[in-house]
Amino acid sequence: MKSGAGVPVKSFVSTRNACKLCSPLGACFAFRGIEGCIPLIHGSQGCATYIRRYGISHFREPIDIASSNFTEAAAIFGGKDNLFTALDNVSRAYRPAAIGITSTCLSETIGEDVSMYLKQYETRRGQGLCDNAGHCPAIFYASTPSYRGTHVEGFHEAIYAAVRALISDGPAADQRRVKVPPRINLISGLLSAEDLRELHAILKSFAAPYTLLPDYSESLDGPSWAGYQKLPAGGTKADDIRSMKDAAGTLYLGFSSSPERDAGQWLASRFGVPLTHMDFPLGIENCDVFFESLSRLCEKPVPEFWTKQRGRLIDAYIDGHKYCNGKKAIIYGEEDFVVAIASFLDEIGVVPVAAATGAQSNSFAHRIRKALKNTRQQTLIMDKADFAGILEAVKGGGLEADFVMGHSKGLYLARNLGLPLLRCGFPVHDRIGGQRILHLGYKGTLNLFDLVCNTLMQARQEKFSSGYTYI
């Protein structure tokens, strides 16, 4: 844990009220964002159950995740047979376009060589020796031991796995031809289904072909059904993933993927697709960078629709700044998200007195400082943080704040400090519509701005003894 505000932060060996989830969870969500892909967790069935349970409480949608159902014998003798049986059964029962396998702490601890197993499986399958009723889905494998990284790393690892599996060959970089009109790759971070829909709207407005990966805007937030769906519709199409190698460029939201396991990096080095990592388009400045990059890649001006929306956001900032300027916030969550929120709050004059992430990160403090361009106050910056640690640091440092902003697990932090909790990010399971919170784009920024202002106005109004309706 680091501190940037002269606040003494006591270091603990244990994690008390974690501010992060495990990596197979992130991988499963990314896999559900690929059309017809069903996640399969190689480990004990509890992992699939817990992760389904957790994802479902946020998205309020069915999330089917298969498991290789390790028993004690499999933990001792290896889980190859279980994995093969699971692959057969999932192929036959769901006829998926793809199966996205994730490992677990269990299978990684016993040293399962899943890649080798899969080679054997695919060979056998090619020879017609599998009990899969002739269904041969693509197979992705993301190594996601839960003792390494967080759910965010798992998310990006799954993206890398899918891209690597689907784009196995093709012309090398020097033979590559950029199509006309230019094709855009947009790789997203772990965001809401509504965010992905907004990204679609933005991409579509540029009238260029694109690949948005992953895309659970429909598969994890679909309409009610007229008939049963084996796997909910939606998701990035395999063909669109294959086309990523022909793109004019890749925009990659966030910086949480490791350079050697980064789908964009791989497309860049293998096929020469230029890669730009950028912060989440949240807040005017981040959005401007995003829209400008899109415009450059598509060789088209930013459609007027967005310019107007941007103007509306500026207008709102002017209307509302008096309610939020000089206010103080405590923010936490996954690194990319917190960095983007910090940048947004800084824009509207809110000082994040504490910014924390559960991930262990060498870049977090630097990124937060960079995002805080306007504040003259110091911010307590903590990586590898947990909620107990955040509370102790905030209280111990005598930091005062007006609101707390982040996911549902910050409830006790907010309660303990007697502050309103403004829910956003993942997971949001104690309010309706976590999957529909819009964070991205000018519109998403506007949404968050309204939330921040209204939360502050409500807090103020509730303290009035004389009950004014205008505040």
Place this chain on the structure above:
Amino acid sequence: MADITERPSVENFKEEVLRSYPPKIAKKRAKQIIINKVENQEEVPVIQANTRTIPGIITMRGCAYAGCKGVVLGPTRDILQITHGPVGCGFYSWLTRRNQTKPESLSDTNFMTYAMSTDLQEDEIIFGGEKKLRAAIDEAVALFHPRAIGIFATCPVGLIGDDVHAVARAMEEKYPDINIFGFSCEGYKGVSQSAGHHVANNKVFTDVVGLSDKAREGRFRVNILGEYNIGGDAFEIERIVADCGITLHSTFSGNSTYEEFSSAHTADLNVVMCHRSINYLAGMMETRYGIPWFKVNFVGAGATSKSLLKIANYFEDPALIKKTEEVIAREMEEVAKVRDDVKSRCQGKTAMLYVGGSRAHHYQDLLKEIGMTILSAGYEFAHRDDYEGRKIMSSIVVDADSRNIEELTVEPDPERYKPRVTPEERARREAEGFAFSDYRGMMPEMDNQTLVIDDCNHYELEELIDRYHPDLVCAGIKEKYVVQKHGIPMKQLHSYDYMGPFAGYRGAINFYREIDRLLNSNVFKFARAPWDENPQIHASYGFNG
């Protein structure tokens, strides 16, 4: 409303579902999908249960850790719980089951909102995590100095050679005034969360129960076992038993404390709510301390009354029986009003339940009270005795998966064994029809030709919905949204998702109203837009392609 005979034949259902499986799976599932038939009031067909789930078949089941930490120990507030493992398990079991607790004062210890984990990293997986666990215990002691600390092992722990029990012993030597104990509840143990229940029962029995002889004041002192206070169920039960004049010594483990656990052997009687998760403890306490037990059910107004009367009758005290009858009459007045009103709208509607190790049984009572018909039910992780009744226990074949969960050998305690009912007395009462150590199971109480399905999976649930169009499905959150997508109301019966209590009398009223609201909701009428002439294409399952 369709009569049961007009519904699609259950024989056809079974045959067709099995036909869609490959032969090996079909053979296994054939023993787990049973068409109920009750003969001589007790005899039911054999069902296969507590066997491994087939990999790749999406199950509703969880793991041993979930059963141990999440279910049995999770609801107790002052045993500091440390999850030893990577971060996920501790996070996922952090208050997700909606167990409530009521500390006596604001300053009272309550660790339930606190999730402590060793958050094992790669280095510890390679070099061992015991050092980190010891450090976590040191930190827990420095922060809280709790009376007791429980350590819960997750999957990698045993595999990397960490011995949670050795660490617990060593740390107990360091902190002699703190009871520190470990649970070997690695997720791959057993075939479901049921293994974790057993692990939890064993440790609580050997390391906690019997440590304090501080008995409660009161003439009729009872422990309630297997009630986890989801949505405040235990609070409602506490209210009712107190009104009857029964002293509740402890609940395992809803709204409970360590002190209540450790002195639980001083009570006069154990009653068991969730047979599956806690019958081991009831049995062991009987053998060691001489406390008899029997099954009760506080879910359903009728079942609550029956259970209260059975407790009162056990004590054979006329005043207690009279008082209990008065409480029942008083409570039933309001219950009957709501029940009859709701019944007028729910009569004849159909329901299916796939949940738990008891709930699929208990909640049938509530649904029947408002006139609903149960088409099918099944447990997620129960054993044969929960289906067929304890009378068949001797015929249960112990397989390798069950064998690796320790079965403790228990002897009577040389000092504390005190049979509350002498063998002669017991024989007399049994002759009079009073059942001890009983559980009739779910199947004898279900209609003939209903489908009893163990470890029902997603495919089968879909088939059931498709063929029988039930008016209500009761299962867990994992099934909730797939059911609702079909436009069928779904009641989540693991953690209820929201509201409660559903136990006792007020709980029954809550439940009737909840089902009324679900079944008679307007929203499903709007499912199709008036201009929508091309509803989405129907997809179908195909296990054999």
